[in-house]
Amino acid sequence: MRFGILGETRAWRDDGTELSLGGPARRALLALLLVRPGEVVSADRLADEIDPAGALSAHSLQSQVSRLRAALGPEAAIERAGAGYRIVVPHDDVDACRFERLAGDGRAALRDGDAGRAVALLREALRLWRGPALADLAESETAQAAAVRLEEQRLGALEDRIEGELRLGEHRAAVPELRELVGRHPLRERPAALLMRALFADGGQAAALAVYEETRRHLADELGADPSAELVALHHELLTADPSPSPAAPPAQLTAFVGRAEDVTEVTGLLRVARLVTLAGPGGVGKTRLAVEVAGLVTDDVCFVELAPLRDAAGLTQALLGALGLRENGLQMAAGGQAPLDRLIAALSDRVLLLVLDNCEHLVDQVAALAARLLAACPRLRVLATSREPLGIIGENLRQVRPLDADAAVQLFTDRAAAVRRGFAADPALVRRICAALDDLPLAIELAAARLRTLDVDDLAGRLDDRLGVAARGSRTADERHRTLRAVVAWSWDLLPESEQEAARRFTVFAGGATAASALRVCGADGETLESLADKSLLEVAGGRYRMLETIRAYGAERLDAAGELETVRRAHARHLLELLRAADPHLRRAEQLEWMPVLTAEHGDLLAALTWAVEAREVEIGLELLAAASTYLWIRGAAAAVAPQAIALLEVIGEEPPAGLGEEYVACVLLAASGAAGRPVWRRHRERAGQALAAAWPGARPGRYPAVLLLWVMRNVGEGDLLDAYTLVSSQRDCPDPWVRATAMYVLGWGNLGESDTAQAESFFGAALDGFRALGERWGSALALDSLAALAATRGDRGTAVALTDEAFTLTERLGALEDGADLLVNRGDHLAGGDVAAARADYGRAAALARRAGSSASLAAALRGLGDIALLEGDLAEAERLYGEAAEKLDPHWVRSIGNRVRALAGLGRVAEARGDHAGARKRYREAAESAAVMGGPLPDVLRMMGLPESVVEAVSTR
The missing domain is CATH 1.25.40 (Serine Threonine Protein Phosphatase 5, Tetratricopeptide repeat)
Incomplete structure (x- = not known):
């Protein structure tokens, strides 16, 4: 039998049948006995609590007990004990007792860090409540005290449950409940703290700070008290947090900087007066490290862009956008938007920034053209480049980075050797001979010093002597930067056992590094081999990923090709990446999307490399599967345009007909190809066949393999x-x-x-x-x-x-x-406010324009200018309105769905300006253009115009043209 006092007093048999307890006196009697099952309650107190007026005699009480016994039957024993009564039932059969046990177990699980078990227990406990505790004893002092205790425990269990849910990442669902809880208990700090954390976890920093301020005010007004130290600490944490994307910082360095103090001073001073400085020199000479040290001393913002992972110039601009923390597309997923270069210029046009372009040599012509364009368009930008050769553009200040001087080279070798061999000491003349044999190149010295973990310094010197002839007898036609460094890398490589050489050459297929699991899978190696390669400086470990120096990677790639393994390992790399993308894809459409996005972002360079290989090898099937599996990630991240060149190239390989069995993958490829600036002709050529393939892939209510493709298809159409x-x-x-x-x-x-x-x-x-x-x-x-x-x-x-x-x-x-989306939403909010609060609307448009410039979004900037044009027209400044509308209309793409509404409003605004000046012919022309732009949305034109936010008078003017 089960009993309930968390609400009206009730009793049920084990089969769920409810018992009839009788009138209020009998339910109150049962409730009093169930407050403490098994404990004796005196007859006098029972009589007083049931009937405070004193009308219940001892005989009447005994009669009520007898009737209650009859109603409950033999399963619940109500015993006479001395001068009172008690009920003998298992504690867990009483909902209040069961609630207390479950709540206690849940809190313990939460304290032990098992949030999943805690939430399950606490939810079960809270489900036992059917209303106010001991509802049948409203006038009983004993019951009131028990009810207060139970209600306090209920509130604590509710807070514990919500905290557990927040630990599990259920922030969004918790916010409405927490707001209601804070409203009912404005002086209780724990719900306020939980609400602040939930709001901030979901991106609402300002809203979280507002909750703190409201709680602080309530405490001061009602209690004359300040918030607790815990709540104040949480407030400070929120104030110092920055959820906005920021430029990529220079990589952190793990070793001391040796022998370049004079170079640092000279380059830092040169950057004060020059806008482009290039650090040039052979590979391994230390250009990147010098750039990192200089960047750490400048007072401007710094954005560090690693160009080494790029295989060709197709992803150059996208790499800069990514380093600046900007997505390539907005949330609305529209294609055919602003070119990446224009977005980049817009983002940097008014910004004080030092842009560090590292390892430019393999893309030197394209980097030079891009740097020249950015410097011409962005007057407050400075560029520090590292390259094995000058960029060769007007205004370049070249700083040749040379090998270390003799003393600095010896110091560097000694420092690095001491790091791998405790108490290292050697004849300075011998160390100097080793460094001289390595041409005093910092990379070569570091590689050599790392070998002292397993070699004696005399043995090391002897092995180097064997290879001096290799460097000296290198081809005279080879570039000098290759001759010496190739000899160093070859020497280091030859010292590896075959198993490590095999793993190292296979690792070269990773363009952006790899996790240990990925490296083990693709390279066919074990963890010990990877660790050994890292110990010997063939691999670096940072942020949970293994990476290979680019010079070593280039040499290893040659060895991979020479071993006849290139195609096999590239295919294994692509297949492994495909498995990861498929595993991640469902999570990107759930709450775990924030958890999985960084995982896939780290693999972005490898995705591009795998797609490029698929195109070059004409591996149509795996290329299409990679694009389809990555499509959700690419659109959410805003990086669809980054793969557009590969998607277009793959469609060229495919020809006119999609491959059998890959219809949905073909559709994803077409959509991604259309996202780039050159994608519109491809879209026109493949759109009809893609539509047929999609219809075949999504029959009836059965979903296809890639759910995001369906939404992207409709939005693109x-x-x-x-x-x-x-x-x-x-x-x-x-x-x-x-x-x-x-x-x-x-x-x-x-x-x-x-x-x-x-x-x-x-x-x-x-x-x-x-x-x-x-x-x-x-x-x-x-x-x-x-x-x-x-x-x-x-x-x-x-x-x-x-x-x-x-x-x-x-x-x-x-x-x-999403900075671009934030700018668009600020414009939308300005539009909503413009009818009543012009000052607030102007502020939103201005803020949107600033955010759009930071995001490098021409479309978002044009939308903001259109909003400012509306205000200028409202205030009678026709010249300013015409200027703003004209600039907006010029920037907005008439074929991009995201821009249609703002383009229509800008054209209609130009018509209103012309009409105000008495230029009726000009007004008719502009209204006609606005009507033509709006017509692509379908539906009755007046209704479409109203949805775009146009005033009724303008709706009429445009509709009649």
Whole structure:
């Protein structure tokens, strides 16, 4: 039998049948006995608590006990004990006792770090509550005290459960409950602290700080007290946190800097007066280390770009964007946007920054052209380059980096040798001979010194002597920077046993380094071999990844080709990367997306290398599979344009017909090819076949292999004018078993209803999409749905809701690190505010423009300029409005769905300016252009224009043209 006092007093048999307990007196009697099962409660106290007025006699109490015994039956014994009664039942049969046990176990599990078990126990405990504790004893002092104790335990269990959920990453779902909890208990600090952590974990730093301020004010007003030290410490932590993306810093160095103090002083001084300084010299001479030391002394912001992993110039601009912490595309996934170079210039145009371009020699012509363009367009930018040869452009200040002088070389060798052999001491003349044999090159010296872990210094000197002739007799036609360093690398390589040589040459297929697991899998080596290669400086270990110096990697790649293993190992590398992408893909559409994105970002260079190999080797199947498996990651990260050249090249290999059985992969390839600046002709050529392949891959309600492809397809088709088939395809997925696909279908169908001017149904679909994405903890889709709902709210005049929804979407974009999307949302918020608070709207447009310049987004900057143009027109400044509208219209791509609304508004604004000046012909021309741009969205033109936020008078003017 089970008993309940957490709510109305109730009793159930084990089969779930509820017993009839009788009237209020009998339920109150049972509740009093169940507060402490097994303990005696005096008859006098029972009578007083049941009937405080004193009308319950001893005989009446005995009668109530008898009737209660009859109702409960033999399974629950109510015994007479001295001058009172007690109920004999197992403690776990009473919900209050079971709750206390489960809550205690849950708290212990939380304290032990087992958040999963803690949450399960606490949820089970809290489910036992059906209402206020001891509800049948409202006037009983004893019951009130017990109820207060139980309610306090309930609140503590609730807080423990939420803390456990936060530890498990369930931040988004916890926020509404925590807000309600803080509202009911404004003086309780723990819920406030949990809410602050939940908000910040989901990107809401400002909202978290606002919670602290409100709590502090409540404590001061109500209690005259300050927040606890713990809450103050949390506040300080939030104040000092920076969730925004920042430029890549120079790599941290693990060893002392030897022998370059004069060089550092000279280069630092040169950068004060020169805007381009190139550190030139042979490989291994220490150019990168010198650049790192100089960068550490400048007072400007520094962005360090490693160019060595790039195989060709196709990814050069994208590499700079990535180092600056910028995504290539915005959240809306539209294709055909601003060129990467234009975005890069926009991001750097007004910024004081030192850009360090490291290892330019293999792309020297392209780097020179890019540096010249950036320096001409960005007057506050300075560039420090390292290369084996000058860039050769006007304004370059060349600083030749030469080998170490004799004393510095000996000091470097001695320092590094002492690090691997305790108490190292050697004849300075012998050390000097070793360094001279290595041409005093820092890299060669470090490699040689590392060998002292297993060799004697005399043995080392003897082996070097055997190889002096190799360096001296190198081909006179070979570049000097190759002759000496090749000899050093070859010497170091030859000292490796065959098993380590095999692992090292196979490792060279990793363009961006590798985790230990990846290296072991692809190289066919064991952990001891990798550690030995790291000990001998053939590999470096940093941030949990193994990396190989580029000079050693180039030499090892030659050895891999000579061994006849190149194609086999590259294929194994590509297959391993494909397995990782497939394992990660489902998590990118769930709450774990923030956890998996950094994992895949670290593999980005290897993805590009694997795709390039697939194209060169004409491995169509694995190339398509790589692109499809990476598509969700690429679009969320905003890096689709980075793989566009490989996708286009792969389509050229494929020809006119998609390969059998790879229809969906082919569609992903077409979408990614279309994301680049050169993708539009490819899109036109392959669009029809891709649509057929997608329809075949998504029959009925059965999902395809790559759910993100369906959403990307529809979004890419918005500006094409014939969306019927795409919407029909999505509609078939409303009952798909995949919850992300169902949410996506709701989102897309919402846009379909907008095209039919059914705003009520559209809002219903967007709301369902938001619920679906939120249930999954998926921020990308949630931000899309919130932005759409905000637009609908603004259309019906509910500006407050529109602003609130936009703020929530902005919080998500901050968490995603999407500067471009943040700028667009600020423009949207400015549009929502412009009708009532012009000053606030102007501030949002101005802030959006600054953020867009930082992001390097021409489209977002144009949207902000369009908003400022609206304000200039409102204030009667026709010249300024015309300038802003004209600049915005010029920057906005008429074929990019993301830009259509702002382009229409800019063109309509130019029409309004012309009309205000009495230029009716000019106004008609501009209104006609606006109508033509808006028509691609489908649906009745007036309704489309209203959705774009145009005033009714302008809607009428454009619609009649």
